[in-house]
Amino acid sequence: MPLLNKIPAELNRLIGDSLSVGEDMADLLFACKTDLAPDGRMEDSMLVVTRRHLVVATRSDGKWSLTHTLSLADIAGLTVEPLVGASALMATVDGRESRLLRYTHAVAQDMSDAVESLLHLIGPDGSPDHTEPVAEEPVPDWSSREAHLRTFRRLWSFCLPHWRTLVIAMLVTVAASAIDLLPPYLTMILVDQVLVDQSMFIWLPLIVALLAVSRIVHTGVTIISGRMMAVLGDRLAYDARSELLNVLQLLPLKYYDMQQTGGLMARIARDAKSIHYFWIDFAPQVVQQGLLVIGMTAVLFYLNWELALLVLIPIPAIIYASFHIKRYLMWFYGRSWDSWATFFERVNDALAGIRVVKIFAQEKRQSLEMQLENEKVFTAERNIHIRSRTVRPLLAFIVSVGGLLVWWYGGQQVQSTEMTTGMLMAFFLYLAMFYSPVQQLTSMADWIPEMMTAITRTFEVIDSPIEEYTPDGTVDVPRFEGRLELQDVNFGYVAHQPVLKGINLHVEPGEMIGLVGHSGAGKSTLIKLMCRFYDVDGGRIMIDGTDVRRMDLTQLRSQIGYVEQDPFLFSGSVADNIRFGNQDASREAIIEAAINANAHEFIVKLPDGYDTPVGERGGRLSGGERQRVAIARAILHDPRILILDEPTSALDLETEKKIQEALGRLMEGRTTLAIAHRLSTLRDADRLLVLKNGEPVELGTHEELLDRQGEYYRLVQLHTNVSSIVGVEG
Amino acid sequence: MxxxxxxxxxxxxxxxxxxxxxxxxxxxxxxxxxxxxxxxxxxxxxxxxxxxxxxxxxxxxxxxxxxxxxxxxxxxxxxxYFRPRITRVVEMEGRGGTSLFSVETDRGEVKIPMRDLREGMTELSPGRILITDENGNRYEIPDLDLLDRRSRRLIRRLI
Incomplete structure (x- = not known):
């Protein structure tokens, strides 16, 4: 992710001055702030990269200065040297390595992203690489506090298609607030003119009727606005969820490498819901309560400004108290949340591992440990409730002070006939309505950060860059022949830590290549590159002479089949899983594929045959059965290139044989890359590529490599008894 | 082939x-x-x-x-494949953790004990429901719309 940290104005000017003619800061690609000065002081430094230059600047005594200005064309190589507690960025210029800057682990991730982008820029041979643009759209940083404003704008953009409903609902809300102001005023007239003065006694039924009508209208209007906002909120939450679900399928695999599935689930379920709360609870409440406070203040001042001023006296105390009480309680809520989380984790663990618990006869201890967590939850909950039950009456007391002041001063005015009894009553009625919105608005102020954080998290996912499915200049490859070529392929999950180095391989259509090596040798990574879950850092992967990066991703992947080591099945029926890659497949085709995968027989013996639900992740099937369903799925998918990650787990001989047969049929006529563990697969492979520490060390047939007595020979010796293999072959 | x-x-x-x-x-x-x-x-x-x-x-x-x-x-x-088809739901009563479903089927009247009502009911396709009781017996409602109103209401509450 290219970074665009803010460049201080002074530094901006400095860099602008030092750049060559024809380039200015508009050519800025990215800037990454780091945290160490060259002499090791904790001081801001900055790596700034423009289209043609790399600039390193550092701050000393509050002043910025440039330490390095290099032309990208001159940089022959860039490396990150891991130090202890820090790292250093090194550049090779004119055959000499120089230290550009040092930084701590706190900024290591940002720097790693920056270096990755830089490496793309200078290309593998050191020259600026113009074939691969790196200036991706800067991804908006949703995490900062200032981003809240942007979040509001995004919220509004979600609402825009429904603006009519929103405007009507808001108008109705305003009407409800206005109607709310009417009853106390009518009460004043009722008391003064009708009950005390009796001059307008005839008006009694009319005023009571008006009071009744205002209540009825208010109720109706509240229902209408409530319902409208609720539907709107639900619709917006639905829209947000839809967009999220859509994006989640399109995000590149490397996104998921860095995220926990649980966290993403929470975003879909909970965070997207906060958009609903914003529009249902927050926005209308702010509008309605805000209008009430303004309207009532105006009316109170209109009726009696001196008394109105007295009413306002407790307001600062109420605001202060509400604000701080919420903060104070929040701490306890946090504690409670934590204790619940640990409690659930503990219980979940104990239940998921119930078999282990019973086998080791640890029921009592488990129960005791859970009890301990239960006690923590009890304490946390008790702390909240004791405090909230203390604080609320105190708040009510502050509110009542306002009432006492009105009694005291208003009573005097009534006595001296400066004010009527009716007006005093109206004051009390307004007063009762006045403090509650003030309290509500205050506590809402505290919701904002919490809600905004949730909404922001939702947008963070929605705005993550998705995979580029149809890159510019896409070459149409409707059906592969299956010729594979890996040319000098280099790759690392973190840019400066290569996992694969200099892989060269040419595979003819229909050929089967076995990938061999210790765990961590790079076999799985190579397979991920073939599926284009990641892109190579250097070199290229070609299919039928076309670089995979120039292919439509859907077209590419639809012709690649992948059978995982432990295949993932989706909950649904066996038939649903087999037709996963080919939704239009007929039942005949499904059965045919299952027969070829040696799965048909066990499937039809299940009580519900192909209609049998496989359970979550295929848990109701055995390992061997899952394997064969996955093979049937791959057969039906009919890929031109097959990627196979052979299971390491030992199965019974019968199942093993069936799977081998099935795989044999699956591989027939297809170019196959297989991570092989089984002797039979190794022997059947046309050639074997042996990897060691990400580098290719041997390539040849099983026999050739055994004869060579090199790395492969040692690997086979490690895994099995080599003499028996030779015996089998002989 | x-x-x-x-x-x-x-x-x-x-x-x-x-x-x-x-x-x-x-x-x-x-x-x-x-x-x-x-x-x-x-x-x-x-x-x-x-x-x-x-x-x-x-x-x-x-x-x-x-x-x-x-x-x-x-x-x-x-x-x-023994799977009686339900023609009418007579009654549904909760008894402790187990619910008892009295139904009429094409094979006669039967009381279906179910521990988890929602879990035991699967809508195979819209209106077609498979009921599995706590003993693993299966019953089918081929088309919910063909049942009487009361039966429909009782079932709809659960799916």
Whole structure:
């Protein structure tokens, strides 16, 4: 992710001055702030990269200065040297390595992203690489506090298609607030003119009727606005969820490498819901309560400004108290949340591992440990409730002070006939309505950060860059022949830590290549590159002479089949899983594929045959059965290139044989890359590529490599008894 | 081709013995007949197993077999897949953790004990419901809309 940290104005000017003619800061690609000065002081430094230059600047005594200005064309190589507690960025210029800057682990991730982008820029041979643009759209940083404003704008953009409903609902809300102001005023007239003065006694039924009508209208209007906002909120939450679900399928695999599935689930379920709360609870409440406070203040001042001023006296105390009480309680809520989380984790663990618990006869201890967590939850909950039950009456007391002041001063005015009894009553009625919105608005102020954080998290996912499915200049490859070529392929999950180095391989259509090596040798990574879950850092992967990066991703992947080591099945029926890659497949085709995968027989013996639900992740099937369903799925998918990650787990001989047969049929006529563990697969492979520490060390047939007595020979010796293999072959 | 030609598949049955299958002249005694898609495609895809439960073959469209073979297939399936069809829901009562469902089926009245009502009910397709009771017995409502109003209401609350 290219970074665009803010460049201080002074530094901006400095860099602008030092750049060559024809380039200015508009050519800025990215800037990454780091945290160490060259002499090791904790001081801001900055790596700034423009289209043609790399600039390193550092701050000393509050002043910025440039330490390095290099032309990208001159940089022959860039490396990150891991130090202890820090790292250093090194550049090779004119055959000499120089230290550009040092930084701590706190900024290591940002720097790693920056270096990755830089490496793309200078290309593998050191020259600026113009074939691969790196200036991706800067991804908006949703995490900062200032981003809240942007979040509001995004919220509004979600609402825009429904603006009519929103405007009507808001108008109705305003009407409800206005109607709310009417009853106390009518009460004043009722008391003064009708009950005390009796001059307008005839008006009694009319005023009571008006009071009744205002209540009825208010109720109706509240229902209408409530319902409208609720539907709107639900619709917006639905829209947000839809967009999220859509994006989640399109995000590149490397996104998921860095995220926990649980966290993403929470975003879909909970965070997207906060958009609903914003529009249902927050926005209308702010509008309605805000209008009430303004309207009532105006009316109170209109009726009696001196008394109105007295009413306002407790307001600062109420605001202060509400604000701080919420903060104070929040701490306890946090504690409670934590204790619940640990409690659930503990219980979940104990239940998921119930078999282990019973086998080791640890029921009592488990129960005791859970009890301990239960006690923590009890304490946390008790702390909240004791405090909230203390604080609320105190708040009510502050509110009542306002009432006492009105009694005291208003009573005097009534006595001296400066004010009527009716007006005093109206004051009390307004007063009762006045403090509650003030309290509500205050506590809402505290919701904002919490809600905004949730909404922001939702947008963070929605705005993550998705995979580029149809890159510019896409070459149409409707059906592969299956010729594979890996040319000098280099790759690392973190840019400066290569996992694969200099892989060269040419595979003819229909050929089967076995990938061999210790765990961590790079076999799985190579397979991920073939599926284009990641892109190579250097070199290229070609299919039928076309670089995979120039292919439509859907077209590419639809012709690649992948059978995982432990295949993932989706909950649904066996038939649903087999037709996963080919939704239009007929039942005949499904059965045919299952027969070829040696799965048909066990499937039809299940009580519900192909209609049998496989359970979550295929848990109701055995390992061997899952394997064969996955093979049937791959057969039906009919890929031109097959990627196979052979299971390491030992199965019974019968199942093993069936799977081998099935795989044999699956591989027939297809170019196959297989991570092989089984002797039979190794022997059947046309050639074997042996990897060691990400580098290719041997390539040849099983026999050739055994004869060579090199790395492969040692690997086979490690895994099995080599003499028996030779015996089998002989 | 993995499917058997219906023209060469013949079944015979004597009294209440499991049927004998002939595939292009080869005889297999005591065969078992199973459906490949017992829930989603009952009328097609019938598989045959021999006495030892070894797989023999599959016929895509059994109605293309000769009449008596087709009849035997239907009977065998009826025999193997016991799934009474519910015609009316009489009552539903909760009793402790278990609910008891009194229903009328095409096989007679029955009380269905269910520990978890929602878990035991699966909507196979809109309006078609499969009920599995706590003993693993199965019942089917082929079309919810064909039940009376009260039965419909009782079931709808649960799915």
């Amino acid at each position: 993995s499917f058997l030609d219906p023209a060469v598949v013949h079944l015979e049955r004597r009294d209440d013995q499991p049927p004998t299958l002939s595939i292009a002249g080869d005889l297999f005694f005591g065969v078992k007949i199973r459906q490949a898609f017992p829930l989603s495609q009952e009328s097609r895809y019938v598989t045959f197993f021999d006495q030892e439960d070894e797989y023999l073959g599959i016929v895509a469209d059994p109605s293309s077999c000769d009449e008596s073979t087709f009849r035997i297939i239907r009977d065998e399936i009826e025999w193997r």
